[in-house]
Amino acid sequence: MTAAAPLVSLGGVARRFGNGTLALAGLDLAIEAGEFLSILGPSGCGKSTLLRLLAGLLAPSEGRIDWPRGHPGRRGIGFVFQDPTLMPWADALANARLPLRLAGLPRAEQEARGRAALAAVGLAGFERAYPRELSGGMRMRVSLARALVTRPALLLMDEPFAALDEITRHRLNDELLALWQGSGMTVVFVTHSVFESVYLATRIVVMAARPGRVAAVLPVAAPMPRPPGFRTSAAYAALCREASAALERAMAA
Amino acid sequence: MSAAPRLLLWLLPALTGLAVLAGWEALVRHFAVPPYVLPGPVAVARALAEDWPLLSASLLATLRIALLALLAAVTVGGLLAVLFAQSRWVERALFPYAVVLQVTPIVAIAPLILIWVDDVTLALLLCAWIVAFFPILSNTVLGLNSADRNLEELFRLYGATRWQALWLLRLPAALPFFLAGLRVAGGLSLIGAVVAEFVAGAGGTGSGLAFRILEAGYQLRIPRMFAALALISACGIAIFAALGLVQHLLLRRWHESALGREG
Ligand SMILES: Nc1ncnc2c1ncn2[C@@H]1O[C@H](COP(=O)(O)OP(=O)(O)OP(=O)(O)O)[C@@H](O)[C@H]1O
Ligand SMILES: [Mg+2]
Numbered sequence: 001m002t003a004a005a006p007l008v009s010l011g012g013v014a015r016r017f018g019n020g021t022l023a024l025a026g027l028d029l030a031i032e033a034g035e036f037l038s039i040l041g042p043s044g045c046g047k048s049t050l051l052r053l054l055a056g057l058l059a060p061s062e063g064r065i066d067w068p069r070g071h072p073g074r075r076g077i078g079f080v081f082q083d084p085t086l087m088p089w090a091d092a093l094a095n096a097r098l099p100l101r102l103a104g105l106p107r108a109e110q111e112a113r114g115r116a117a118l119a120a121v122g123l124a125g126f127e128r129a130y131p132r133e134l135s136g137g138m139r140m141r142v143s144l145a146r147a148l149v150t151r152p153a154l155l156l157m158d159e160p161f162a163a164l165d166e167i168t169r170h171r172l173n174d175e176l177l178a179l180w181q182g183s184g185m186t187v188v189f190v191t192h193s194v195f196e197s198v199y200l201a202t203r204i205v206v207m208a209a210r211p212g213r214v215a216a217v218l219p220v221a222a223p224m225p226r227p228p229g230f231r232t233s234a235a236y237a238a239l240c241r242e243a244s245a246a247l248e249r250a251m252a253a
Numbered sequence: 254m255s256a257a258p259r260l261l262l263w264l265l266p267a268l269t270g271l272a273v274l275a276g277w278e279a280l281v282r283h284f285a286v287p288p289y290v291l292p293g294p295v296a297v298a299r300a301l302a303e304d305w306p307l308l309s310a311s312l313l314a315t316l317r318i319a320l321l322a323l324l325a326a327v328t329v330g331g332l333l334a335v336l337f338a339q340s341r342w343v344e345r346a347l348f349p350y351a352v353v354l355q356v357t358p359i360v361a362i363a364p365l366i367l368i369w370v371d372d373v374t375l376a377l378l379l380c381a382w383i384v385a386f387f388p389i390l391s392n393t394v395l396g397l398n399s400a401d402r403n404l405e406e407l408f409r410l411y412g413a414t415r416w417q418a419l420w421l422l423r424l425p426a427a428l429p430f431f432l433a434g435l436r437v438a439g440g441l442s443l444i445g446a447v448v449a450e451f452v453a454g455a456g457g458t459g460s461g462l463a464f465r466i467l468e469a470g471y472q473l474r475i476p477r478m479f480a481a482l483a484l485i486s487a488c489g490i491a492i493f494a495a496l497g498l499v500q501h502l503l504l505r506r507w508h509e510s511a512l513g514r515e516g
Contacts, residue, residue, distance in 0.1 A: 052406075057406055074411060085403040089506075099411045102412065103411065103412075
């Protein structure tokens with residue numbers, strides 16, 4: 001990659017849980033600023049644990065996590081879970097502006113930025129809707145708006161679209177790429193899906209399990225934004241085959 | 254649901270009730286049961302109307318104790334729950350004693366309380382409170398600890414203070430649990446008040462509905478006894494329904510339990 005310092009680098013990171021599970025061991029990874037990194041790996045290989053380490057929700061048991069350009073700060077990291085994880089008692093706007101509210105920003109600014117974030121994910125006009133009045137895809141959009149409202153430098157996404165139908169997932173994939181492009185934001189996107197990771201990422205990290213570690217790193221050499229018809233192109237198919245083979249090697253290892 | 258079946262939904266239990274009352278009255282008349290054994294509904298209604306000044310005053314007295322006890326139960330139960338949620342140690346130290354209070358039958362403690370506390374109203378209040386506060390405490394503790402784990406992590410990620418996590422996350426998450434506890438406590442506060450009045454009434458004091466029942470029993474005024482009984486039931490139903498309405502109004506926009514059948 002470039003000679004510039006990465007956004008964050010993990011060196012020899014291990015994480016052992018209280019019950020003795022070694023979720024990650026000897027993990028080395030540098031995440032470049034502005035890249036769209038996808039993390040691909042079998043269930044239980046420590047993908048979520050890695051995201052939680054990056055978010056600072058967990059501390060590594062061994063190794064170090066460095067931020068050569070400086071830590072993005074409390075509001076510099078956004079997190080999107082597999083479930084929308086919204087507050088059911090609050091409407092879409094209140095959910096979207098939550099991070100700003102926790103930061104103690106003035107109410108007017110919270111509302112304005114919350115509205116803008118909702119509009120950016122295509123939910124203008126749904127500010128007053130409660131989560132249960134929204135479809136699964138729309139709830140995920142609210143969740144995305146909430147993560148984007150702080151304009152984070154690093155967006156961590158843990159299989160965010162896994163529970164959605166394929167049509168909605170493809171649309172959200174394109175919208176996410178559009179939001180990422182030109183934003184300067186770094187995205188780390190965990191997924192089980194080879195197809196999704198190839199479509200979205202500029203680079204794929206394939207992980208192996210027991211203990212979780214990096215098995216392979218694949219740059220995705222394809223134009224961004226993805227050209228129309230990319231999903232059915234031969235280039236896409238070849239990239240998917242390559243990622244698939246890497247995943248299989250990782251699972252056999 | 255269309256209008257006609259919905260009307261039927263309400264009409265049906267009302268009709269059942271009327272049929273039972275009519276049958277009761279018919280039986281009492283047919284077998285000429287004396288009113289001091291079993292009064293018919295008409296006699297009870299007459300007693301209710303004639304003794305209304307007396308009974309309504311007693312009703313207010315009982316209701317006042319029950320509602321004040323409920324208020325105290327909400328305050329103390331709610332505050333204790335928040336305290337428990339803030340500190341596991343406090344919970345460890347105090348929760349067993351809340352359970353002890355809960356499992357000891359109120360009829361067994363009421364005489365002691367009446368001896369120790371000079372003010373009768375206060376003693377009654379204390380008895381009713383002991384009965385009512387536990388469901389609020391235990392439900393609210395459960396609710397405060399049942400917030401979505403991922404949301405808790407999110408709050409942590411954004412550096413929420415303890416106070417913010419309590420106010421914006423844990424309290425709203427606990428609300429449905431609290432309200433369910435409140436509905437149970439509403440009925441229990443009335444039961445507690447009536448039981449305490451019985452115990453106190455045996456000692457010759459008090460003017461609540463339970464006391465009227467005892468008094469009517471001594472005087473063999475059975476229709477009045479039934480009238481007082483009907484008032485207690487009506488009171489309980491009213492409290493339950495009112496708290497149900499509160500529950501519905503507070504939860505209807507977001508909680509599954511408040512979803513209309515029609516979705
Ligand atoms: N809090 C915890 N306590 C104990 N073990 C844990 C904890 N969290 C995760 N683990 C264990 O660590 C390992 C990695 O978990 P992790 O959730 O990171 O996997 P994952 O790759 O995200 O899996 P999936 O794709 O199914 O979400 C698993 O074996 C899991 O059981
Ligand atoms: Mg996971």
